[in-house]
Amino acid sequence: MGKYISILILIETILLGCHSTKEKIEFSNRVICSDSISRELVVLNDTFLFSYPLQIECIDSMLLVLDNVNNNFFHLFTLKGVPIKSFGEKGQGPADFINVESFNLSEDRETMYAYDTSLRKIVKYDVSSFLKDSLKSEVIQVNYDSLPQAEVPTIVYDMLSLKDSNFLVKANHKGLRFGLLKDGKITQLYNSFSDCVNTNDDEEVWSVFCSNTKTKLRPDRTKMLNATYLGGVLELFDLDDNCSLSLAKILYIYEPKYGIAEGVIPKYVVFNETTQIGRSFTCHWSDNPITIGWSLIKHTSMAGFFSKKQ
Secondary structure, three states: OOOEEEEEEEEOOOOEOOOOOOOOOOOOOOOOEEEEEEEEEOOOOOOOOOOOOOEEEEEOOEEEEEEEEOOEEEEEEEOOOOEEEEEEEEOOOOOOEOOEEEEEEOOOOOEEEEEEOOOOEEEEEEHHHOOOOOOOEEEEEOOHHHOOOOOOOOOOOEEEEOOOOOEEEEEEEOOEEEEEEEOOEEEEEEOOOOOOOOOOOHHHHHHHHHHOEEEEEOOOOOEEEEEEOEOEEEEEEEEOOOOOEEEEEEEEEEOOOOEEOOOOOOOOEEOOOOOOEEEEEEEEOOOOOOEEEEEEEEOOEEEEOOOOOO
């Protein structure tokens, strides 16, 4: 089996502050390389066929991959890439899924949470049971009756675990961009959007920053990073002990350029031939800097990885 090498480019960037009024935003349209680090990639067993891997996390001595393949959403491997087991069947049973786009770990990394956008539920897994014959899980049903009233249908894209059994809600419009699920009720936390999208249509802006993003929480739940798929816009948020969310800084790299999916309500933006795609990213959180590995793709070719300083 051959060895594969990827390059992680370390980038020195200047973070732009918040904009309180409408003004022209300048995109860097490039990354400035200050250093590079070579890393050898582990090839996950070459007899295992993936469909569309969405996320991978290292948990203790295991690799957990999210990919809807072979009628399961989650797949465990050793650190050498040897398959261990698959779980999270596709279906409508208590611990089954219809649509899962991400998962997240608790602060102590002893619990894994997966939110199903179609079945509107959170499945809670005991990580210590991953290597046992019987997988330990619990279903948390989400009550949508407490959602704020809105002119467009509310879509909840993810539920990210916070402290004290609360969840950060990621939704799709100004009435509920980021919210808090606490004691069975959902309330608004943050509803502002950047002015960087070249449109006067609110629904297009909401789709760029809500439905087409990847969101990560710092393990201690003091910061959150939101990165767009379309273009390159990264938002860094502060999260305090009272679950208040505030925008700290924004990094503008590539302007979001996109097409519109036909017949979709609310409007949903999609990539086209002009789109610079921020495919995915991984975070290494530390006090300073925050290191981000982020893949940029244009016309199906890899454009680079980067990290940034807080």
